Amino acid sequence: MNIKIQDSTHSTRYIDIYITQRTFDASQLFIMLIFSFFKTLTDQVITVELKNDLSITGTLKSVDQFLNIRLDGISVEDPERHPHMLAVKNCFIRGSVVRYVRMAARSVDTTLLEDATRREAKEAKK
Amino acid sequence: MDALIPFTTSGSLVDLVDKKVLVVLRDGRKLIGVFRSYDQFANFLLEQCIERIHFKFEYADKDIGVLLVRGENVVALGEIDLIAEDMVPLQQVSWSQVEEKINEDNKRRERDHTIKDKVLGSMGFVNDGREGDAY
Numbered sequence: 001m002n003i004k005i006q007d008s009t010h011s012t013r014y015i016d017i018y019i020t021q022r023t024f025d026a027s028q029l030f031i032m033l034i035f036s037f038f039k040t041l042t043d044q045v046i047t048v049e050l051k052n053d054l055s056i057t058g059t060l061k062s063v064d065q066f067l068n069i070r071l072d073g074i075s076v077e078d079p080e081r082h083p084h085m086l087a088v089k090n091c092f093i094r095g096s097v098v099r100y101v102r103m104a105a106r107s108v109d110t111t112l113l114e115d116a117t118r119r120e121a122k123e124a125k126k
Numbered sequence: 127m128d129a130l131i132p133f134t135t136s137g138s139l140v141d142l143v144d145k146k147v148l149v150v151l152r153d154g155r156k157l158i159g160v161f162r163s164y165d166q167f168a169n170f171l172l173e174q175c176i177e178r179i180h181f182k183f184e185y186a187d188k189d190i191g192v193l194l195v196r197g198e199n200v201v202a203l204g205e206i207d208l209i210a211e212d213m214v215p216l217q218q219v220s221w222s223q224v225e226e227k228i229n230e231d232n233k234r235r236e237r238d239h240t241i242k243d244k245v246l247g248s249m250g251f252v253n254d255g256r257e258g259d260a261y
Contacts, residue, residue: 039133050201050202051261052152052154052201052261056202061138062133062137062138063133064134064135064137064138065133066135068135068168070138070139074204080182083180083183083185083214083216084148084150084156084178084180084185086210086214086216087148087206087207087210087214088148088204088205088206088207089204089205089207089210090204090205091202091203091204091205092138092142092168092202092204093201093202094168094197094200094201094202096198097201097202097261
């Protein structure tokens with residue numbers, strides 16, 4: 001973002017505040033990275049393990065900035081311990097209760113993720 | 127713009143409004159009701175709400191009415207498939223029956239834990255974690 005300022009000599013300067021803004025939001029950027037990563041997983045089958053030890057497998061339909069997850073066509077590991085989930089076919093999981101998300105190794109491009117992380121770290125340092 | 131809508135809490139929950147849903151809370155409670163409203167914190171408003179307790183394949187219900195659930199207590203929200211609901215091999219019994227069985231089971235579990243704690247303690251291990259306190 002460019003802003004126009006006038007100094008005491010009445011000459012017009014443009015300064016670039018883009019970098020400053022990004023540095024300010026550095027922690028936000030890393031959250032965005034994981035969020036973007038989850039977005040690339042949409043329509044893939046993942047398993048979400050919750051902090052109450054319930055594991056739900058289903059197709060990832062959507063994810064939001066809190067990493068709340070929406071799963072479709074779900075099945076539960078160990079339905080005998082969780083009989084209430086038998087009639088549930090799609091569900092919304094609050095991001096704060098997720099312990100792990102398991103996904104197929106082939107759906108992750110680790111090199112790309114590593115590069116993106118390094119780039120974000122570099123920009124945050126500037 | 128359309129592509130952006132699913133990536134918000136409101137975008138992903140809008141299709142569940144007015145459906146019959148199951149809400150699982152952090153204390154393990156299960157609530158079933160008609161999903162009427164929500165916000166970005168996952169605060170939910172449920173109408174005609176019941177609390178359901180399970181023991182193995184038996185369950186019991188208790189009427190609650192209208193309930194506003196604060197988002198921090200929410201674990202998951204599931205849409206109940208009305209066809210699947212009729213096929214589920216669960217049997218409804220009275221609340222006191224299920225409650226009694228759950229209490230018995232908890233007592234037995236507590237007893238097991240106490241024994242386990244003693245054995246582990248005697249070997250120098252500390253075992254103070256209990257099921258359900260993971261949050």
